[in-house]
Amino acid sequence: xLGLMQSQPLLISSLLEFAERHHGDGEIVSxxxxxxxxxxxxxxxxxxxxxxxxxxxxLKLAFSDRVATLAWNGYRHLELYFGVSGSGRVLHTINPRxxxxxxxxxxxxxxxxxxxxxMTFLSLIQAVHAKCATVKHWIALCDADKLPAxxxxxxxxxxxxxxxxxxxxxxxxxxxxxxxxxxxxTSGTTGNPKAALYSHRSTTLHAYAAALPDVMCLSARDSxxxxxxxxxxxxxxxxxxxxxxxxxxxxxxxxxxxKSVYDLIEAEQxxxxxGVPTVWQMLxxxxxxxxxxxxxxxxxxxxxxxxxxxMITAFQEDYxxxxxxxxxxxxxxxxxxxxxxxxxxxxxxxxxQMKIRLKQGRAIYGVDMKIVxxxxxxxxxxxxxxxxxxxxxxxxxxxxxxxxxxxPLVKDANGHGWFPTGxxxxxxxxxxxxxxDRSKDVIKSGGEWISSIDIENIAVAHPAVAMAACxxxxxxxxxxxxxxxxxxxxxxxxxxxxxxxxYEGKTAKWQIPDDVxxxxxxxxxxxxxxxxxxxxxxLKDYKLPQL
Ligand code: ADP
Numbered sequence: 001x002l003g004l005m006q007s008q009p010l011l012i013s014s015l016l017e018f019a020e021r022h023h024g025d026g027e028i029v030s031x032x033x034x035x036x037x038x039x040x041x042x043x044x045x046x047x048x049x050x051x052x053x054x055x056x057x058x059l060k061l062a063f064s065d066r067v068a069t070l071a072w073n074g075y076r077h078l079e080l081y082f083g084v085s086g087s088g089r090v091l092h093t094i095n096p097r098x099x100x101x102x103x104x105x106x107x108x109x110x111x112x113x114x115x116x117x118x119m120t121f122l123s124l125i126q127a128v129h130a131k132c133a134t135v136k137h138w139i140a141l142c143d144a145d146k147l148p149a150x151x152x153x154x155x156x157x158x159x160x161x162x163x164x165x166x167x168x169x170x171x172x173x174x175x176x177x178x179x180x181x182x183x184x185x186t187s188g189t190t191g192n193p194k195a196a197l198y199s200h201r202s203t204t205l206h207a208y209a210a211a212l213p214d215v216m217c218l219s220a221r222d223s224x225x226x227x228x229x230x231x232x233x234x235x236x237x238x239x240x241x242x243x244x245x246x247x248x249x250x251x252x253x254x255x256x257x258x259k260s261v262y263d264l265i266e267a268e269q270x271x272x273x274x275g276v277p278t279v280w281q282m283l284x285x286x287x288x289x290x291x292x293x294x295x296x297x298x299x300x301x302x303x304x305x306x307x308x309x310x311m312i313t314a315f316q317e318d319y320x321x322x323x324x325x326x327x328x329x330x331x332x333x334x335x336x337x338x339x340x341x342x343x344x345x346x347x348x349x350x351x352x353q354m355k356i357r358l359k360q361g362r363a364i365y366g367v368d369m370k371i372v373x374x375x376x377x378x379x380x381x382x383x384x385x386x387x388x389x390x391x392x393x394x395x396x397x398x399x400x401x402x403x404x405x406x407x408p409l410v411k412d413a414n415g416h417g418w419f420p421t422g423x424x425x426x427x428x429x430x431x432x433x434x435x436x437d438r439s440k441d442v443i444k445s446g447g448e449w450i451s452s453i454d455i456e457n458i459a460v461a462h463p464a465v466a467m468a469a470c471x472x473x474x475x476x477x478x479x480x481x482x483x484x485x486x487x488x489x490x491x492x493x494x495x496x497x498x499x500x501x502x503y504e505g506k507t508a509k510w511q512i513p514d515d516v517x518x519x520x521x522x523x524x525x526x527x528x529x530x531x532x533x534x535x536x537x538x539l540k541d542y543k544l545p546q547l
Contacts, residue, residue, distance in 0.1 A: 010204035012181055013086035013172035015243040020046035023220060023246030029268050030074040031253035031260070033118050033141075037267075038075055042243065045078055050170035051163035052083025058166070059137055061089055061113055064180055068092040068112040068135070070103070070121045073230045073251040076141045076159055080116055081182075081230070081239050085200070086172050091182040092195075093231045096121050097526035104131035106185045106193055110401070116141055116159065120254055122151065129153050177201040183401060184233050186330045195401035196331050198234070202395040206333045207240035209364050209395075214340045216272070216301055216324070222247040223268055223296070227261060227275035228304070232527050233334040236274055236301070236326075247272075258286025269296045276304035277311060278528045281466075284314055294319055301326045301338070305529050306435060306453040309358055310461040327360035327435060331419060333395040336369065337361035337433050359434040360425070367393040370418070371427055376410065383428030386436045386449070390418035424449075441532055443472035443482045450482050450511045452532075458506050459484050462499060464492035469522045469530045470513065473544060481544060484513040485535060487522055514544050 008014075019026065024043035032038050056067065067084045069091065071077040084091040092110045094103055103124070107115065108131075115132065116139040117125050129138065129152075138153045140146075144161040181200045185193035211218040216238075218224065224247045226238040234240070242249045250268045252261060261283050265273065280302060286292075300315065303326030315321040328334035339361030345353060363369050371379045371387035379387040390410060396419050399407060409417030424436045436442065436451045443450040452470040459468035467487040472480035488494065496516040503512040523534040 009174060009177035009200065011086070011172070011174065011177060011200045012082060012203055012240065015204065015207065015240055016042075016046050016049060016082045016086060017172065019243040019246060026220070026246045026248060028075055028078065028249045028251070030251040031255055031264060032074060033072065033120055033254055034146075040075065042246070045075065045082065047168040048079045048163060049083035049086060050168050051166040052079055053087035053170045053172070054166040055163050056084065056087055056089055056114070059114065063088040063175070064090055066090045066092045066110045066112045066114075066183070068094050068107060068110065068115040069231065070094045070096050070115065070117040070125070071141055071231065072118055072120070072254045073226055073235060074118075074141075074253050075251065076116075077230050078239055078249075078251075079163075081234075082243075085181040085203075087170075088173055088175055088179065090180045090197075093182065093184055093234065095185070095229070095231050095526045096124065098193075100124060100128050102193065104128045106195070107132040107135060109192075110183060110185075110195065113137065114139060118142075118254070119146065122148065126152055177204070182234060184330050192404075194404045196333075196397045197401045198333060198395075202333055203234070203237070203240055205366060206237045206335065206395040207244050209366050210237045210241040210335055211245050212364070214362070215335065215338050215364050216241065216274070217299070218242070218245045218247050218272070220246040222271045223250060224248065225250045225252065225261075225265060225268070225270045225273040227252055227256065227273060227279050233328075233330050236303075236328070236334060238274060256282070258282040258284070262286055262292060265297055266295060271296050272299050272301075273297060274301040274303075276528045277302055277307050278524065280311060280315075284311070287319075294321060297321050299324060303327055303360075304527065306360075306457065307358075308457045308460045309354065310457075312354065312357055323357065325357060325360055327433070329421060331397040331421075332367070332391065332393075335364055335395075336367050336391060336421075337363050339432070342430065356432060359428075359432040361433065362431045363433070366395060367391055369427070369433060371425055372410075381427040381429055381431070383426050383432070383434075386424050386426045388439060389421045389423045389425040389433070389435075391421055392416060392418045441471075443470070443480050445472070445475070445480050445482070445510065446478045448510075452482065454507060455482055455484060455511065455513060458503055459486060459499065462494060462502050464488055464494035465499070466490075466492075467522050467530075469532065469535055471532055471536055471539070473514075473539070473542060475514075475544065481514045482511070483515045483517060483539075483542070483544070485517045485519050485522060485539070487519060514546065517542065 019042040026042045030038045111134045114137040138156045141159045144158045147158045177200045183195045185195045226235040299322040301324045312323040325339040328336040369391045379385045455470040466489040475481040523531040525531045
């Protein structure tokens with residue numbers, strides 16, 4: 001017997017319709033590429049998203065055709081999020097930090113028909129447009145009078161002229177909630193990038209889940225700053241969850257330096273911000289010497305790579321901001337776990353609470369996870385045993401776009417498919433998961449594993465260290481030994497011996513790195529994560545001092 005409830009597809013357009021109707025005057029503030037601040041409301045987004053939908057109809061774009069963006073976090077990008085997906089097309093957000101060759105490669109692979117770009121990326125588009133064979137329409141996200149006269153880009157139109165010619169009346173179509181809504185390519189550190197193709201259903205369910213109290217706890221009382229880019233995994237789903245909850249949205253545009261982010265947080269009375277550790281590091285570096293404080297910011301989600309304990313402490317002790325450690329990946333829309341305490345933890349001393357906060361957190365309903373050994377058997381949830389982390393759920397990929405890379409899922413005895421995350425982790429009896437490492441970054445020394453994350457966390461707790469990356473180097477006896485590459489803070493000094501001494505008592509002796517290599521910079525990938533592959537290449541002629 002079937003239930004007798006109404007069946008209504010979960011569509012992205014319904015989020016926007018809800019926002020317009022129920023919190024239409026909710027504010028959306030953007031720092032524009034032009035540098036000024038732009039303000040309007042959910043009502044305005046809804047009207048302009050409908051113009052986008054009409055404009056796409058005018059271009060005769062078919063259902064599921066791809067519309068690409070190369071843009072910062074801002075209101076026009078938000079309109080495209082809803083206008084493109086809402087009208088049944090697929091929004092392809094491209095990461096502008098990728099190599100131009102890679103940008104052209106993925107635009108071709110996705111078969112993008114339209115590409116909308118911020119003026120910051122004009123020269124990038126001028127360099128790659130001839131290689132993007134499928135793109136027929138180029139839209140510059142600017143006013144008509146800002147369009148360059150002779151850009152060399154065929155059929156270049158300004159966004160404002162493009163949508164300005166359209167009506168703001170549009171009836172959002174109803175279709176299967178499993179239809180594709182947006183796509184995002186993984187950074188492709190090995191081989192060509194592969195795309196996760198999200199659906200309306202997966203996106204809407206993820207938006208619900210992200211707003212839950214033990215996840216991001218979003219509400220109509222919040223002022224939310226997504227520093228995480230809308231060009232990578234939909235800014236962790238925040239644009240959708242914002243429409244669902246009616247929080248104020250504050251977009252930083254291209255200005256991600258510490259001062260600009262701080263000024264925006266204060267001016268817009270931001271209560272909640274989300275970003276990767278590298279961005280927060282810039283913010284803290286700006287605030288500390290000037291003795292600045294936050295007036296309303298009370299919590300921040302930090303994820304994308306492991307959040308160093310020093311950062312959690314600084315936010316909490318110096319600024320009264322609760323850090324919520326989060327873990328996820330492109331293939332997971334991206335949220336998998338968030339770290340919030342349970343009732344029974346509230347009476348624990350601070351250092352005990354800190355041990356929990358450092359973990360990547362508990363699974364969100366909708367994400368099932370387990371760790372397995374080499375034989376594929378599930379390992380105990382004891383907080384000590386580590387294994388390969390597998391996940392399944394309605395917002396996790398089943399396969400990549402165009403079947404790239406074959407069937408990625410691992411089947412269990414019941415025939416259920418699990419996605420292998422490539423992370424090595426522990427899960428404890430309370431359900432808290434902790435990443436030990438990415439499987440390819442774990443250092444194997446004398447048959448034992450060393451977590452490069454643990455080694456890096458200790459180094460960045462040293463006051464003279466700005467950034468650190470740990471890699472394994474070949475060793476005749478131990479197979480691999482860890483070394484730590486370190487970037488010093490400007491004006492700060494620390495010697496190799498001092499830093500190695502700093503490790504004493506903080507980790508097992510045999511896990512202390514064999515050497516410290518001081519470098520000017522550590523290579524970062526397109527999503528701000530340390531590129532260990534490139535670092536290994538840079539240090540390929542390095543020899544351990546003892547050998
Ligand atoms: P990529 O395109 O590089 O895969 P993702 O954003 O999908 O970019 O990266 C996902 C990976 O990032 C995870 O598998 C994990 O290794 C790492 N990661 C994400 N969040 C955390 C975290 N809080 N702690 C440690 N590692 C993390």
